Amino acid sequence: MKRISVFLLFCILMITSLFVGTHELSIAGLLAGVPEAWMVLVKIRLPRTISLVIAGSIVSLCGKVMQHLLQNKFVAAEAVGLSDSARLGILMVMLFLPNGSVLLRTAVAALFAYLGVLLFLSISRLLPKDNPMMLPLAGVMFGNIIGAVSGFLAYRYQLVQNVSSWLQGNFATITVGQYEWLYLVIPVFFLLYFVTYEITIAGLGEDVARSLGINYGFLRMFVLGLVAFASSIVLLMVGQLPFLGIVVPNMIGIFFGDHLKNNLWLTCFAGSSFLLICDLLARTVIAPYEMPVSVIAGMIGGSLFLGLLFWRQIR
Amino acid sequence: MKVKVGSLFLLSLCAVIAYLTYNTYGNWSFAFALRGRRLLAFGLVAIASSFSTFTLQTMTQNRYLTPGILGLDQLYVLIQTVSFFFVGGIQLLSQETTTMFLLSILATALLGSLLIGFFYQNKGHHLFLLLMAGMICGTMFSSYSTFLQVLMDPNEYDMLQGRLFASFNHIHTQHLLWAAGIILLGSLCLVFLIPELNVLHLGSRQSVSLGIPVPFVHRLLLFLIALLTGTASALVGPTVFLGFVVVTITYQVIPTFRHGWLFLGGTLIAFLLLVFGQFFVEQVFGWTITVNTVIQFLGGLFFISKLILERKKG
Numbered sequence: 142m143k144r145i146s147v148f149l150l151f152c153i154l155m156i157t158s159l160f161v162g163t164h165e166l167s168i169a170g171l172l173a174g175v176p177e178a179w180m181v182l183v184k185i186r187l188p189r190t191i192s193l194v195i196a197g198s199i200v201s202l203c204g205k206v207m208q209h210l211l212q213n214k215f216v217a218a219e220a221v222g223l224s225d226s227a228r229l230g231i232l233m234v235m236l237f238l239p240n241g242s243v244l245l246r247t248a249v250a251a252l253f254a255y256l257g258v259l260l261f262l263s264i265s266r267l268l269p270k271d272n273p274m275m276l277p278l279a280g281v282m283f284g285n286i287i288g289a290v291s292g293f294l295a296y297r298y299q300l301v302q303n304v305s306s307w308l309q310g311n312f313a314t315i316t317v318g319q320y321e322w323l324y325l326v327i328p329v330f331f332l333l334y335f336v337t338y339e340i341t342i343a344g345l346g347e348d349v350a351r352s353l354g355i356n357y358g359f360l361r362m363f364v365l366g367l368v369a370f371a372s373s374i375v376l377l378m379v380g381q382l383p384f385l386g387i388v389v390p391n392m393i394g395i396f397f398g399d400h401l402k403n404n405l406w407l408t409c410f411a412g413s414s415f416l417l418i419c420d421l422l423a424r425t426v427i428a429p430y431e432m433p434v435s436v437i438a439g440m441i442g443g444s445l446f447l448g449l450l451f452w453r454q455i456r
Numbered sequence: 457m458k459v460k461v462g463s464l465f466l467l468s469l470c471a472v473i474a475y476l477t478y479n480t481y482g483n484w485s486f487a488f489a490l491r492g493r494r495l496l497a498f499g500l501v502a503i504a505s506s507f508s509t510f511t512l513q514t515m516t517q518n519r520y521l522t523p524g525i526l527g528l529d530q531l532y533v534l535i536q537t538v539s540f541f542f543v544g545g546i547q548l549l550s551q552e553t554t555t556m557f558l559l560s561i562l563a564t565a566l567l568g569s570l571l572i573g574f575f576y577q578n579k580g581h582h583l584f585l586l587l588m589a590g591m592i593c594g595t596m597f598s599s600y601s602t603f604l605q606v607l608m609d610p611n612e613y614d615m616l617q618g619r620l621f622a623s624f625n626h627i628h629t630q631h632l633l634w635a636a637g638i639i640l641l642g643s644l645c646l647v648f649l650i651p652e653l654n655v656l657h658l659g660s661r662q663s664v665s666l667g668i669p670v671p672f673v674h675r676l677l678l679f680l681i682a683l684l685t686g687t688a689s690a691l692v693g694p695t696v697f698l699g700f701v702v703v704t705i706t707y708q709v710i711p712t713f714r715h716g717w718l719f720l721g722g723t724l725i726a727f728l729l730l731v732f733g734q735f736f737v738e739q740v741f742g743w744t745i746t747v748n749t750v751i752q753f754l755g756g757l758f759f760i761s762k763l764i765l766e767r768k769k770g
Contacts (some may be wrong), residue, residue, distance in 0.1 A: 215588055264760060267767045278520060278587060279763065285697065286756030292749050383595050427607060436602045443596025450575070450589055 143396065144407060151410040154417040158190045161421055163429045184317045192320045193312060193420050194413040196375050197385065199326045201412025202405070203368045204386025205393075206333060209344035209401060210361060211265070213276045214394075217386030220280040224381060225287040226257025227373045228304065232291045236298060243322055247377055254369035257287060262365075309380050309433040312420055323378050326371045330409070333367060337402040340364060344399070381435055382416065384442025389415050391449060415442075457710055457717055464709075464724040471731040479739060497627045497691055498730040499723075500639045501698070504688035506706070506722030507643045508681040509699030510715060514657050515677050516586075519707070520759070523681050524696035525587065526572060527594030529689035532564045534597040540616045541604045557631045561638060561686050568682035573675055624692050624734065624747040635687050642683045646719070649677070653715040695748070697755025702726040704758050 159182065160166050166186065170178035204217035211221070230253025234246045241249075261283050268275045295304050333340075339360050343350045350357045375382070389412045397404050419437040426432055476491055477484075508523045539560065571593065575586040605613055646653075652673055655663050660670045688695060706722040733747045 264763070267763050275520070277591070278525075279759070281525070281591065282697075282756050282759040285752050286760070289749050289753035289756065292752070293745055296746060296749065297744055383599065384592075432603065432606055436599050436606065439595055439599025440603060443592050443599060446592050447589060447596065450585060450592075 147407060147410055147414070151414045151417075154414050154421070155190055155194065158193065158417050158421060159186045161424055162186060163424075188317055188320050189312050189315050189420075190417075192315050192323050192379065193416050195323045195326060196379050196382065197413035197416030198409035199329065199371045199412075200375055200382055200385045201389035201408050201415070202330070202333065203371055205390035205401065205404075205408050206340055206364055206368060207386070208390055209340050209399075210364060211276060212344060212346060214391060215277050215387060216280060217390075219381065219383065219386065220277050220284075222257050222261045222280055222283040222287055223254050223369060223372055224376060225284040225291070227251070227254040227369075227376050229253055229257075229287055229291040229294075230373070231377065232294055232300065232304060235300060236294065243377070247322065247325075247374055250373040250377060251370045254373045255366055258365050258369055259362075262361075309435050311380055311431075311433045311435070312423075313431045315378075320378060322374060326374050329367050329371045333364070334402075334405060336360065336364065337405055341399075341401040344401075380433075383435060383439040384446055385412060385415060385438055388442045388446050388449070392445070395449075457712065460710055461717065461721050461724065464721060464728070468724050468728050468731070471728055471735070475731050475735050478735070493632065494627060494734065495731065496632060496636070498734070499727055500632075500636055501688050501692050501695065502702075502723050502726035502730060503643050504639050504684040505695060505699040506702050506726045507646050507719055508684040508688075509703045510706075510718050510722060511646060511653065511677050512681055512699075513703060514653050514715070515674055517657075517659060519704075520700075520762075521587075522697060522700035522703075522755075523685045524694060524699060525594075526568070526590035526685075527592075527597055528564060528568045528682055528685045529694035529696075530594045530597035530601070531568055531571075532560065532686050532689050534601045535560045535563050535567070537601040537604050537608075537616060540612060541608060554631065554634060557634060557690070558638075561683070561690060564686035565679060565683040568686065569675070569679040572678050572682065624730075627692055631690070635691050638687045639684060642680050642687070643719075645680055646677075647716075649673070650715045650719075653677075654713060657713045657715075693748070695751065697759075698726065698729075698751050701751065701755045701758050702729065704762060705729075 160168075162181075162185070164181050164185075166178055166181050171182065207216050207221065208214055227250040230250040231246055233253070234241050234249045238245065261280065264283065265276060265279060268279055291304070294300070339350075339355050342353055342355055343357060343360055347357050350360075390408055393404055393408050393411055397407060416434070416438070419441060420434045422441075423432040423434045423437045426437075472495060475495065476488060481487075505523075509521075512523050513519055513521050539556070571589070572586060575589045605616065608616070652663075652668055655666050655668055656670075656673070658666075660674075663670050663673075702722050702725050705725050706718060709725070710717055710721045712718065729751075730747070733750050737743060737745060737747055737750070
């Protein structure tokens, strides 16, 4: 029942997203076949909605997978230095190959992100195991080192504004011809779906997973590679989406449990719904202007997360 | 220990003289006024960050913490933004700005210590919760600030920006005296609390049995930490890892638990670091990097290497 309601909410939000915006778009106009209405729908609203759905679901799914792999409820792509490394990669492309294609940028960013996560993992083995807060803390510190390097480069070559402007998550610029790279992450869904059981078992810890016959090292490399790839694409196409990868999986975990295979699609739908709500708000708050969606996501996600912590504390 | 602290003091004296007199192109009084103010601000920041970090680490018994991670600087920005948004910048500018400054620092300290106090309760170890809440609050507060800044009248936004974006390159000196007063007062309170801090070093259970009213002392300390950190970030912007770097170095140089020595040594080391950093940024790198970047980088490296070293020991 609850699952169906999440799905219903997702459908309603998707349809709403198609019809909300500066340019008025009505069902009557579409039915009457007004060419302008169809153009708005196909060239602007549809790409935007599709990219919202893809980005929202992949980011929350990546968060969920990371939380299983690292056995820590509070990590997501942004908390293990992944986004910072990807940003460094993009900065490198900007500096050394300024005319590089989107594909090249994505590839370099994904490579940097992957290397960054692997480096962080090798550091995280040194952490004291008894203390769950050390992992996110070390992640923040690690992200800071990488961030300082890219901060230095950006400051040196006067790219600070450039970098910070496109890191703001924003769907306003998405039209036909601007977002299609996001389709590249769709195979990631299926690949992750393929190994959900293994990831769930890996969430029990390395020793247990090994004794149950999982090739732990390979699985971790494989999954982290996928996460790095998907996150870099979202970062390039959309920007940073704070809290999405932490709040949504935790909420799903509270209401539906931690079984990854049963909740995979649910996590995706919930992530998309969350991002759709944020983007709808971003579109309407100061219409006809727009707010960066990352701001709304930071506000709502942060409040929800804090509420979650408060709630647990009171209980 | 006296020798070490004494030589630190001499070193910082040398650094001050070198910083004040190097490459002044004969225009000594101008350079003195400009650099002297900066040195004063450095001194204040050194006091605030080292005192607050030692206190936080002692009361939480964790050598990895730094108050900058609790999101207090973002809270200060948010409070400034909110007051601009709801009162209006023009009205605010026409009013006495010193009261505004003091009020927003006080609000930061109160709200910050309330928030921290809620998440840091004495039953059990909720340190993890506190840290998570702090990091979340940082991002969330900055989102709220951005939200209001986007909604704001562009003219007011310009004024706000001029007021907010303090950094080591752009120190806000207009309230230097007031900030000095607050920081000195706060650190004086901590100096009076040194005996309690020395006992708290043993852990809160031992402290209770040794007659310390731990919940009350903790709340007082949290308020002082929030006050010091808020004021420092009003002066020079966020200095997330300065405290961490300084405290780690200080424990290496003077391995003691007596907070009097720690405070003194930490302040001197922080001051030295800042002056040397600024000297290099100005004279060697020719303003191509910022002190913040250097601290951020060094702080991260220190953190990781500390992790590795502790691991090898244990």
